[in-house]
Amino acid sequence: MLSLPASILQNYNEAISHEWLETNGLGAFSSSSVINCNTRRYHGLLVAAVVPPADRMVLVSKLDETIISNGNKIQLGVNDYGAAIHPKGYNYITGFTKYQFPEFVYEVDGIQLKKTIAMVHHENTVLVIYDVIKADQPFTLELLPLLAVRGYHNLMHANGSIHHEASFGNGILKTNAGNGTPGIFIKVPGSTWQCNADWYYNFHYNIEQSRGLDHIEDLFTPGALSVTLKQGDSLGCIVSTDDPHAKNAYDLLQQEKIRRRALLNNQPDNETLQQLLFAADQFIVKRAVDSEEGATVIAGYHWFTDWGRDTMISLPGLCLSTGRYDDARKVLLAFAKNVSKGMLPNRFQDNGEPPEYNNVDGTLWYFIAIYKYLQATNDFPFVIKEILPVLKEIIDWHYRGTRYNIHADDDGLLYAGETGFQLTWMDARIGNWVVTPRMGKPVEIQALWYNALIIFAELLALNDQPADAAIVRTSAVRVKESFLQKFWYAEGNYLYDVIDEQGRPDATLRPNQLFAISLPFPLIDDGKAAAVLAVVTEKLYTPVGMRSLSPDDARYTGVYEGDPYKRDSSYHQGAAWSWLLGAYIDVIMKLDGSGNKARTVINNFRYHLNEGCIGSVAEIFDADAPHRPKGCVAQAWGVAELLRVIKEYGLLENKK
Template sequence: MAVMLEGGEFMSIHLDRTVTQNFDEAIGREWLDTNGIGGWAGATISNGHTRRYHGLLVAATHPPVGRMVLLSKLEETLVRDGARLELGTNVYPGAVHPQGYRYLAAYTQDFSPLFTYEAGAIVLQKRVVAIHGENTTVIQYKVIEAPADFQLELRPFVAGREYHSLTQANADINRESQLSGDVWSYQPYAQVPALYMLVPGARFVAQADWYYNFEYLREKERGLDFHEDLFTPGIFTISLQAGAQLTLIVSTENPNGRNADNLLAGERARRKNLLTALPIADDLTRALSLAADQFVVRRGADLKTIIAGYHWFTDWGRDTMIALPGLTLVTRRYDDAKKILRVFAENIDQGMLPNRFPEAGEQPEYNTVDATLWFFVAAYKYFRYSQDKVFLKETLLPAMADILDWHQRGTRYGIHMESDGLLAAGNPDIQLTWMDAKIGDWVVTPRNGKAVEINALWYNALAIYARLLQTVGRNKKAQIYQALAEKVVQRFAQVFWNPQGGYLFDVVDGEKSDGAIRPNQILALSLPFPLLGRNRARQVLKTIEDHLLTPVGLRSLSPQDPDYHPTYEGSPFLRDSAYHQGTVWAWLLGPYLTALVRVRGKTGQKQGLKLLQAVRNHLAEAGIGQISEIFDGDAPHTPRGCIAQAWSVAEIGRAYLEDLLHEGPSETITPLTKSRHC
């Protein structure tokens, strides 16, 4: 089964033939390699596609968006002594053909995906690497063993479409391609970028044809269209022998004159350099650092942002601010963190951060209450790590002042500070918190009014601003905001504590107090400035553990609640109905681990390290080397949603380094003591 190897420069995840040659196991595990501008290469380890998002070159034509699936597949066939050994795997209605996974002896992921095939007496390795900063994939073949010369046939399958859609056979596709020297070029449609392939020493034979009814199993499970037709312009043939190496370039730019092996080596070196900056280089830290790199991408000419999750998310404000510390600060990527904070600070409008940058380039969407407040936490942590006073004075503090001013007098969606100092927002028809599923006009988890984590964040925003003002010597203004923060934390104690249950109400709206046991209250313990004293913190932590804690995250609702949904599957309606109604969220493991150490000290530290064993195992379970977005609420907690989620990786990595290994900046939080207001 899966074996994690600690030796070498990169932490390796190895899957042997008991996984790779078992169809259900191989088709259920996915690999992903991203290019730093929003695109990727990715499929299952069988290299059979189960999603519309799988492809060898998924290009971001307007980084980090405008994604298009250009080269869907490159089917390999080994030809020797009249025998044809097909390494590909495809699912069709009622059939799997070819069944190349039967030749896959091993899958290894170190700095990138590596496949080892044993077909007949031939042992062939294939490595796939997405090149950082461009829409380019490098594919390298190495012949480890071969009794005699053989032919490698490569048949490209082209989708040429927007990544959310599917292609059906049509008469509009261009049936002609060109080979000039070693560079093959093909533009499937006039409005689609041209596809280039550098295939050294190859002979190309045009055999234009459609292949019909590729079946994508994950799309079928999600209640979506799941059949696609793919076009193939022809076949490349290359003669190989033992010891031979063939390295291809697949790109949206003409690769003529480029050295494919140098490209691969350069990308390997870039990823190695990421690891040299780490404060500690154990296997989990190295794995999470490479996982983190997949999400940090370019936005505009010289700024950065964070992709929320693969394969269908772009950059979202809330996810970006939550993920920033774990992706860029604990990994010591301060310059990237600064560029991310800058791009969002430049887009603040009416005191709000964008919740989402639309894919078609329209104006940002401002429809969240918490993304803006998470900005304070991300900015505060950035300063604590970097000590960058210039950026603090010139960018962060002015942005914070504008935000607080708007929130005190009121901004969009009824977001405003009430007379008691607490923050209220929304109405029953609007979803503004992270529990934001909406089906038609139905808000699945209505949380309008005063939400518990929003007010924990609001208190932190005020306390952080006061602390940072003190840092730059603006003590008089700092005292004003510190006094307001004290007012908020006192009122928080009166409004949110549930004396009958011994935990915090989830939402308070007028005279109504929602006693549903949800994980949002954990932020009152885990944020830089906690709101609970030790006795109540212990009670909240116990409630979380009794109702919500799983080995892979926190449930979004207690199983004892009548609205609890234990599984996340089926149609969009069924999935959205369960999204925040019991589904486990991996990112919440980070706040839980922080709270665990704060409340229980060294005992909590030991408990947290033991708990992370399930996360280590998960790295070889769904998206190899990644952490999924969500899991089913009931055991065995099947991974669901995105196979790679930024805040899942980030928050677990942040808590692991900061709280369990104490590798963050020196602690400056307000301690949990009996003298706190609640």
């Protein structure tokens, strides 16, 4: 069980660097800092997915608590108003733990109160459970809902258009605060309501401020709810977009406990693995496909939607390593139905906008995901009937040429790039400036292209097309020959990162070369692989991820911070990426199958699960020590790749 002591929780500046996250399998979430002081525009008690998994809205920002005992009013909430932190309820938090759910313990005036927060699967519903562990005498708990009612990328400011009307009955407060927004229901059994519609002004979100973004918001309340409690009591509250009159918070919590416990079935009894399994569950969400229930992967919380590249890289770890084969099948089919001109969508957008196709690698990662799905399930009928025709279309388009000048060149290698577009995973762009354009023939694209051809040939053979399979294998041999001729940088003893549009090799030392070794069908022999591993380990490895650029490079940036321009310009110029540890461990295991070195990598990483977003894996980290977590607090491929290699190589079994 992950936990934080009072010494951290009662230190405001330290406490707000730790966060918690609950999700619901629809793209919605509930999240804040561990002292429940919102530090991001994305924090909220109920951030609903109006059109799953997108159109997310921060409906209920907070539910601030006040204990009224012995004539004293003690506020447990914590808010940043810029010039002041008020109230300072963090002084009363004595414990935070995270196993299945985040739990908080408050101690004040002879009262010990435990709060549990949970989201209900496939509902825009949050449960808040208060258990009175100790109380010398009865007391009143007052709950103040603070509403934002806005898109999750935006901020709310006091205005006259918000609806002040609310109704209350049988312990349920109902309001439709904004035009065209979902209704908000707050059920507090046995409560009374004091109608006092008002605005609270100037909440400061310090992380948004540090990111150079708008960071001040006003929140609206329809009034406060109050209930009397005593020692041994438990209060189960429901915050939802659906009417909860017939629902019981404890029944919903028990159902969710059972569902989450089932995620651990047939899995090793290992705490690190269990936390990763719970984290993995947060990214797999519903997406309707042709009016049928499909599935997809949220790339990261709090602000990403589903991206093709991230989904295909994450699928083996999130779905196959966890035995969620039906989800994997739904994801593969959902993307198959959105292939256009031989390309998978780079991302699905919010608000029903058409998918974007500006990537070269997501489509190739699709082949890897399918290959691993087939290995895990032996689901030949699905792959041959539903997927193989799509793969043929993809290969044909890549030879014919598709968007962004993506095409197989005369040497068999795959060329990609047009001025002003970012197509690889190193995709930072500021206006018209592509920070790492990598136009031409990037090293990992060749590794993926080679693997795609080999996998396609194997599937053709399985479909009784030996002649077609032989032709594709010949093409793959050509790719490998050209790669070995052009990509080995003898002076540095590693692989060039890209052969640019002029045919010039780029010797920038980056981690992308790992994929020439780590993928199912490697492009270089063990001798060269060992040389690459040595250089990459020396210059790029950190305990939490692989640096995106060598510290020896003049463009290297050791700390990821500042306004959008500064951050985006350093996104792939040093920042350490957690997901790349998967490929790094693959290479280690191919060269040393004992698992000892790989276990050391995992053990070095484990501390991170108790920092940042507790129980999950951050997107990136500062390249320089102490490698503070940055970017998205919970990233799908970071969780997935660690989970994949741990399960694939048995790196944590029978070890705590």
